[in-house]
Amino acid sequence: MINRNPYIANLKAGYLFPEVAKRRREFAAAHPEAKVISLGVGNTTEPILPHINAGLVEGARRLGTVEGYSGYQDEGNADLRKKISEVFYGGKFSIDEIFISDGSKCDIGRLQTLFGAGTKIAVQDPSYPVYVDGSVLTGAAGGWQDARGGGYAGITYLPCTAENNFFPNLELIPRDSLIYFCSPNNPTGAVATREQLAALVDAAIAKGCFIIFDAAYSEFIRDSELPKTIYDIEKAALCAIEVNSFSKPAGFTGVRLGWSVVPKQLKYAGGESVNADWARIAGTIFNGASNIAQAGGLAALDEQGLAEIRELTDFYLGNAKLIRAALQKLGINCIGGENSPYIWAHFPGKDSWEVFSRILEECQVVTTPGAGFGPAGQGFVRFSAFGHRADVEEACARLSGGGFV
Numbered sequence: 001m002i003n004r005n006p007y008i009a010n011l012k013a014g015y016l017f018p019e020v021a022k023r024r025r026e027f028a029a030a031h032p033e034a035k036v037i038s039l040g041v042g043n044t045t046e047p048i049l050p051h052i053n054a055g056l057v058e059g060a061r062r063l064g065t066v067e068g069y070s071g072y073q074d075e076g077n078a079d080l081r082k083k084i085s086e087v088f089y090g091g092k093f094s095i096d097e098i099f100i101s102d103g104s105k106c107d108i109g110r111l112q113t114l115f116g117a118g119t120k121i122a123v124q125d126p127s128y129p130v131y132v133d134g135s136v137l138t139g140a141a142g143g144w145q146d147a148r149g150g151g152y153a154g155i156t157y158l159p160c161t162a163e164n165n166f167f168p169n170l171e172l173i174p175r176d177s178l179i180y181f182c183s184p185n186n187p188t189g190a191v192a193t194r195e196q197l198a199a200l201v202d203a204a205i206a207k208g209c210f211i212i213f214d215a216a217y218s219e220f221i222r223d224s225e226l227p228k229t230i231y232d233i234e235k236a237a238l239c240a241i242e243v244n245s246f247s248k249p250a251g252f253t254g255v256r257l258g259w260s261v262v263p264k265q266l267k268y269a270g271g272e273s274v275n276a277d278w279a280r281i282a283g284t285i286f287n288g289a290s291n292i293a294q295a296g297g298l299a300a301l302d303e304q305g306l307a308e309i310r311e312l313t314d315f316y317l318g319n320a321k322l323i324r325a326a327l328q329k330l331g332i333n334c335i336g337g338e339n340s341p342y343i344w345a346h347f348p349g350k351d352s353w354e355v356f357s358r359i360l361e362e363c364q365v366v367t368t369p370g371a372g373f374g375p376a377g378q379g380f381v382r383f384s385a386f387g388h389r390a391d392v393e394e395a396c397a398r399l400s401g402g403g404f405v
């Protein structure tokens, strides 16, 4: 009989979001009368806006015509790649440095094949679970260890707490490691300043590290002083890969479209090109994003599409403001929710899964327990601003009863 991949056995628990969904289902089964509202998983709820939707429809229509039909486009639509470079990076990348994906999560997983087993990993703690769980699956991380709040061997957790203003101590980053960094951050909602990102890039270059920079929430940034991409920092192309997505800004969570930037300047210790390797890997184990999704992506990046992105992200930021205000009225300290769709609420001394259960029982509102994002998430709960306005208002009214505090 064939053996199981031993790295799978290293995973300590199930993936966070299905676990939250399971507990929600169990609660709903036990309380069939309850109208449960989800402020848990960051899943978009609002319809795709008309201009972008028309781009999708037109993309589908063209596939039914001789002139408009297209098949495999492994590397992605060249017009879309060019447009991404222009809109997000001031045209500084050539189209063969922009790789279209079926979403940023999918590329975060695939990118790990560039480095392989035994790579040292550093993550913001707390962080989006895919960085850690994906590292375990590729063997970059080892088994679970209970010491110091728990964590996987081979992963350096960089605590992001109120004490350090949710930006990690860069001295903790090991030499020659792969650093996952997300800004605006999931789950804390914190956004790194230009100075902080510059310090991160300097540290990475000095220590021979690469950064995988996850900018999936960049379109929620409203403060013009805050950087939307790591490539705003000079020299970042020497040490960073950026992943991004149409999921949250355009409502493409189910459509599936994203991209990765792998600069040609990026070189391994031996001088080999990371870009060439990524083209090789992507060409081997990925067959391109849907042509329909890419047509929608092109529509999203013209003038009308960008205005719709602004409208949609404004809507979710409006939800975030309501949630934040409701929590603050109860005296709960929270950050995020201003340039980000997540609010990170602090319940000092409490277990985050217990707070999750209390909020579910008292308010029939689903959240995400902070401990699921890493050891430093203990005592926190994440509220997502993705929801219909009426549901968010109803959730805020229920929360304001405060029975769970």
Ligand code: PL4
Pocket: 017, 040, 041, 042, 043, 102, 103, 104, 105, 106, 128, 182, 186, 214, 216, 244, 245, 246, 247, 253, 257, 258, 384
């Ligand atoms: C639940 C920092 C959400 N099933 O849609 P994608 O693949 O382009 O984006 C995924 C993604 C990438 N980077 C960050 C993210 O936060 C997300 C989406 N995260 C959340 O609630 O934290 C959805 C999670 C989904 C999942 O596992 O990704």
